[in-house]
Amino acid sequence: MTLLYSGLAWLGGVALAEWLALPMLLWLLVGGLAALAAALLRARPRARIALGLLAVAALGAARTQSAQPAWGDPAFISHHNGAGLVHVTGIVLEAPLERDQTALLRVRADSLRPTGSAQALGVHGLVLVRAPRYPPLQVGDRLQASGWLAAPAPFADFDYAALMARRSVYSALTGVQSLAVLQPAAAVACPADVPGAGVITCASLWWQRRLQAVRAASLAVIVRNFPQPHAALLSGILLGVDSGLPRSLQDDFRTTGTAHIIAISGFNISVVAAVLMSALGSVLGQRRARPLALLGIAAYTVLAGADASVVRAALMGALVIVAQGLGRPAQALTALIFAAVAMTAWEPRILWDVGFQLSVGATLSLLLYSQALQSAITALAQRWAGPTGARIASALGEFTVLTAAAQVLTLPLTAYYFRQLSVVGLLANLIVLPAQPAVMVLGGLATVAGLISPALGQLLAWVVWPLLAFTIQCVQLLARLPFAALPLDRFPLQWLLGCYAIIFGVTWFARNPVPAAAAWLRQRTLRLQDGALVGLAFATVIAWSVYARLPDGRLHVTFLDVGAGDAVLITTPSGARVLLDGGPSPRRLAAALGEQLPFTRRTLQLVVTAGSGAGSVNGLPGLLERFTIERTVQAAEPSEEAGYREWSEGIARRGIPQDRAQPNAEYDLGDGVRLRLLAVGAQRTLLELRHGSARFLFGPDLTGKSSGQLAAEGVVPATHVLQVAQQGGVDVLSLLFMLRANPWAAVIPVGAGNPDGAPGAATLQILAGRAVLRTDRNGRVDFATDGRQLWVWTER
Numbered sequence: 082m083t084l085l086y087s088g089l090a091w092l093g094g095v096a097l098a099e100w101l102a103l104p105m106l107l108w109l110l111v112g113g114l115a116a117l118a119a120a121l122l123r124a125r126p127r128a129r130i131a132l133g134l135l136a137v138a139a140l141g142a143a144r145t146q147s148a149q150p151a152w153g154d155p156a157f158i159s160h161h162n163g164a165g166l167v168h169v170t171g172i173v174l175e176a177p178l179e180r181d182q183t184a185l186l187r188v189r190a191d192s193l194r195p196t197g198s199a200q201a202l203g204v205h206g207l208v209l210v211r212a213p214r215y216p217p218l219q220v221g222d223r224l225q226a227s228g229w230l231a232a233p234a235p236f237a238d239f240d241y242a243a244l245m246a247r248r249s250v251y252s253a254l255t256g257v258q259s260l261a262v263l264q265p266a267a268a269v270a271c272p273a274d275v276p277g278a279g280v281i282t283c284a285s286l287w288w289q290r291r292l293q294a295v296r297a298a299s300l301a302v303i304v305r306n307f308p309q310p311h312a313a314l315l316s317g318i319l320l321g322v323d324s325g326l327p328r329s330l331q332d333d334f335r336t337t338g339t340a341h342i343i344a345i346s347g348f349n350i351s352v353v354a355a356v357l358m359s360a361l362g363s364v365l366g367q368r369r370a371r372p373l374a375l376l377g378i379a380a381y382t383v384l385a386g387a388d389a390s391v392v393r394a395a396l397m398g399a400l401v402i403v404a405q406g407l408g409r410p411a412q413a414l415t416a417l418i419f420a421a422v423a424m425t426a427w428e429p430r431i432l433w434d435v436g437f438q439l440s441v442g443a444t445l446s447l448l449l450y451s452q453a454l455q456s457a458i459t460a461l462a463q464r465w466a467g468p469t470g471a472r473i474a475s476a477l478g479e480f481t482v483l484t485a486a487a488q489v490l491t492l493p494l495t496a497y498y499f500r501q502l503s504v505v506g507l508l509a510n511l512i513v514l515p516a517q518p519a520v521m522v523l524g525g526l527a528t529v530a531g532l533i534s535p536a537l538g539q540l541l542a543w544v545v546w547p548l549l550a551f552t553i554q555c556v557q558l559l560a561r562l563p564f565a566a567l568p569l570d571r572f573p574l575q576w577l578l579g580c581y582a583i584i585f586g587v588t589w590f591a592r593n594p595v596p597a598a599a600a601w602l603r604q605r606t607l608r609l610q611d612g613a614l615v616g617l618a619f620a621t622v623i624a625w626s627v628y629a630r631l632p633d634g635r636l637h638v639t640f641l642d643v644g645a646g647d648a649v650l651i652t653t654p655s656g657a658r659v660l661l662d663g664g665p666s667p668r669r670l671a672a673a674l675g676e677q678l679p680f681t682r683r684t685l686q687l688v689v690t691a692g693s694g695a696g697s698v699n700g701l702p703g704l705l706e707r708f709t710i711e712r713t714v715q716a717a718e719p720s721e722e723a724g725y726r727e728w729s730e731g732i733a734r735r736g737i738p739q740d741r742a743q744p745n746a747e748y749d750l751g752d753g754v755r756l757r758l759l760a761v762g763a764q765r766t767l768l769e770l771r772h773g774s775a776r777f778l779f780g781p782d783l784t785g786k787s788s789g790q791l792a793a794e795g796v797v798p799a800t801h802v803l804q805v806a807q808q809g810g811v812d813v814l815s816l817l818f819m820l821r822a823n824p825w826a827a828v829i830p831v832g833a834g835n836p837d838g839a840p841g842a843a844t845l846q847i848l849a850g851r852a853v854l855r856t857d858r859n860g861r862v863d864f865a866t867d868g869r870q871l872w873v874w875t876e877r
Contacts, residue, residue, distance in 0.1 A: 085414060085418055086130075087133075087134065087137050088415070088422045089418060090134040090135070091137050091422050091426075092141065092421060093141070094108075094137065095141040095142065095145050095425050095432050098141070098142035104146065108139045108142040108146060109143045112135075112143065115132045115133070118132045119132035141425070144425075144429055145430075148429050148430065158190045158193065158204045158207070158251075158252050159232075161204070161230050162231050163230065164195060164230060165195065165196060166196040166229060168194040169188070169192070169210075169254060170192045170193075170223070171188040171189050171191050172191070172223055172224075172269070172275055173186050173187070173188055173218055173219065173220055173223075173266075174188060174189045174285075175187045176296070177212070177218050179214055183212065183213060184212050186209070187248070188208045188209075188210050190206055191276040205277060206249075206251070206252065207250045208250070208252045209233055209245060209250050209253040210228075210253075211254075212257065213260070218262070219290065220266060220293050221286050222266045223264040224260060224263060225261050225263055226257055226260045227257065227258040228255055228257040229254070229256050230253070230254060233245040233250065233251075233252075233253045234255075247431060247433065266290055271283035271286055295383075296320055299320060299528050300320060302527075302528050302531035302535075302538055303319070305535075306531055306539050306542035310330055311546060311550065311553065314343060314549055314552065314553060315528075317342075318520060318524065319524055319525060319528060326343065328730075330557070332560070333557050333560035336501075336503060336560040337503055337505055339506070339509050339513055342514075342517060361373055378399055381525075382395040396420055396424075414448060417441070421441055435494070438494055439495075442491045443487045443491050446487050446488070446489045446490040449486075450486040453591075454486055488507070496577075497572050497576075500568065501567065502567045503566050504567055505560075512555050513556065516548045517552075520545060523544055524549075527542045527544070568671075633654075633865075634654045635867050636654055636752070636775070636866050636867075637864070638650075638802070638865075638866075639651075639652070639677060639862070640804070640856060640861065640863075641670070641673040641677075642856040642857075642860045642876065643666060644665055644669055644696075644832040644833075645808060646662070646666075646697055647661070647692055647781040647804070648660065648664040650677055651750070651754075653750050653751050653754050657750060659685070659687040659688070660674075660704075662691055662692050662781060663690075663699070663700035663703075663704065663724075664696065665699045666699065667699075667700050667703025669700065670701075670703055670704070671703050673861070684709045684710075685708050685709070686712065687711065687713070687714065687748065687750070688704065688712075689714040689768070690728075691768055691781050691782075692717050692781030693722075693725070693763075694720070694722070694782065695722050697782075698722050699724030699725075701727075702731055710732070711737075711738075712740070713732055713738070713739045713740070714739070714740045714742050715739060715740065716766050716768065718766075742758045742761050744760055744761055745757070745758065745759070753772060754772045755772075756770050757770075760791055763782075764787045765782075765790075765791065766781075766782055766783075767779070767796065767797070773869055774869060775866040776800040777800060777801065777803075777804075778803045781804065781807070781830075784806070784813060785812035786815075788813070788817075792821045797818055797822050799821070799823050800823070801871060802824055802826050802828065802864055803822055803824035803828070805829040805840070805844065805848070808832065808837070808839035808840060809844040809845070809855075810837055810840065810841055811841045811844075813844055814847050814848075819847055819848075824851060826864075829854070829855045831856060859877050862875050863875075
């Protein structure tokens with residue numbers, strides 16, 4: 082148990098250093114003093130143990146600090162982030178990650194030349210380079226690329242910079258002007274042509290080059306012998322290359338909780354390792370099957386590319402087999418903790434990697450729960466159907482038990498990171514998972530055979546294809562079921578910790594004798610009546626939260642606080658919901674809508690794109706997975722933003738009706754609420770919402786010039802509430818427009834601390850004398866009207 086506690090202390094120290102960034106020497110000093118005090122307090126065992134664990138934790142924190150980049154070193158490539166146009170020379174370190182039109186390269190930089198300088202600087206560090214996909218690049222190619230160095234930019238709802246930091250990449254070459262291969266990989270001699278390379282770097286390049294060649298040849302065999310999407314599915318299972326899968330099919334795998342099949346993860350390898358061990362053990366015996374299963378995992382790891390994530394997953398899967406051989410849960414848990422310590426000692430940031438956490442969670446789940454669940458199912462089957470039922474449960478229960486056991490500790494992580502819970506996940510895995518060992522074994526044999534003899538490979542492919550077709554058809558069918566997945570707008574860290582507290586609490590009680598557990602319960606928990614009161618209070622809060630979101634017979638126009646952009650939620654008196662624009666971020670839009678909509682209502686009757694800028698359209702793609710959308714209206718001009726393209730492609734894939742709006746088109750939203758398009762066109766789109774005598778105007782793309790033209794054309798009606806365009810920046814309103822509209826209140830959707838200083842002084846001067854509400858100061862702004870009176874509430 083000492084090793085177990087020491088490992089946990091190390092991991093705690095690694096986590097603590099991320100939150101408490103003290104210098105490495107200070108952590109070493111703390112660890113040294115704790116170790117010295119532990120040595121002096123030999124007569125006090127508990128104090129000695131506590132101080133020893135503190136010393137180990139301090140050592141883990143010191144290791145984390147030692148892995149931090151040397152920002153002040155001029156030879157560190159990231160020191161030159163933001164230095165203007167530069168020319169970087171280096172070696173492609175890993176196989177490119179290929180997309181439709183581009184390839185992402187991890188380049189080991191060795192020289193940098195600023196524009197205008199004739200002399201290159203010697204540098205070290207990794208750079209992320211986005212290159213054209215063609216011509217293809219190889220591991221070991223020596224290249225020179227020109228562009229601007231900057232920190233990797235985060236996506237709207239994903240911290241890409243943090244992911245790259247865990248891979249020691251702190252610089253990305255953006256706006257690539259040119260890219261040339263100076264030396265192809267075959268002509269590069271290491272270390273002669275790779276400045277600063279050591280034995281490990283040269284060995285890694287040699288290994289990666291050969292792996293890339295094997296994977297490329299294997300992928301060619303799969304593509305040749307299988308139709309799509311079956312080829313893409315098999316390449317994802319065997320090689321971890323799933324880029325050929327249609328987006329809709331990828332969505333179906335995520336919806337059904339079977340994405341681990343196409344992503345080489347700890348979940349996948351842990352389950353497959355245990356299944357292989359069970360299958361081989363029934364034929365050869367447990368003792369002989371164990372080494373063969375480990376060799377199978379090793380071979381699969383090599384075929385899949387043997388990158389860091391695959392090796393990590395394979396190590397976790399191998400631990401399941403080792404744990405079975407040890408036969409003692411304490412030793413198995415110690416081995417798991419030792420593996421985690423070894424990985425974090427090599428790269429401390431891996432502790433925050435989602436794949437690492439899922440791998441550890443799946444492996445720990447199998448160690449803790451698989452045998453207990455199998456015994457319970459077998460006993461239940463024997464009670465109901467006698468020895469025959471027990472034998473059937475023992476044979477068929479493996480897949481159910483392993484799937485359920487692996488999900489016990491990974492399900493909360495899935496909800497926390499991916500904001501979705503698969504309702505049909507257990508059923509889907511129960512149906513699909515039994516076929517996967519055969520797919521892996523036969524698919525691997527077909528691939529290897531195809532490398533040797535194309536005819537033999539094609540023959541084996543015919544055997545594998547029905548299994549791939551079965552997998553795809555089952556996943557697609559289950560994904561179409563109502564409520565196949567439950568979107569989660571919010572799953573904060575407190576909920577995650579609460580889930581694990583409940584899981585481990587139940588586990589502890591189940592593993593302890595009833596008298597001991599009862600005694601502990603009497604001493605440490607609330608009395609039964611107190612617990613009942615807490616439950617009643619919790620139920621009351623839930624009931625009131627649902628009641629507060631029920632329709633109240635009024636029209637609500639809510640300007641959501643989504644940052645630097647526009648998103649307006651319209652709720653009709655009977656509860657129909659219309660969304661105007663989606664803001665700049667899917668995550669912020671989902672959070673804002675989650676606060677407004679009851680969890681029982683997941684339908685938007687209409688989504689209107691009234692603006693074409695990034696602040697209006699980039700948040701829209703997130704709606705596709707979270708809500709049922711009945712209809713869309715394209716009121717603004719088509720946008721060049723990536724978020725708009727994703728939105729357009731997404732609604733086309735799902736068959737959602739879309740109207741291309743025309744001037745004076747009018748939409749009846751029900752209950753006497755009407756939405757009218759007064760004008761459409763580039764920077765001219767203007768919409769009016771009417772209910773009784775209440776009027777609202779929306780024009781997120783208007784400029785001073787276009788708003789003046791609309792007013793001169795007589796298009797602008799009088800209104801009560803006006804949405805101010807483009808965060809109220811420079812030249813977005815004209816005096817003539819304001820005279821015609823004459824709003825009582827103006828709402829400025831603006832992001833806090835925006836770099837442009839919006840809203841501008843000129844805009845605020847034009848709005849002087851009216852009620853001005855800003856989302857950066859007031860937060861969410863909600864107007865309500867019964868058609869005669871108008872009320873307004875603000876979040877702050």
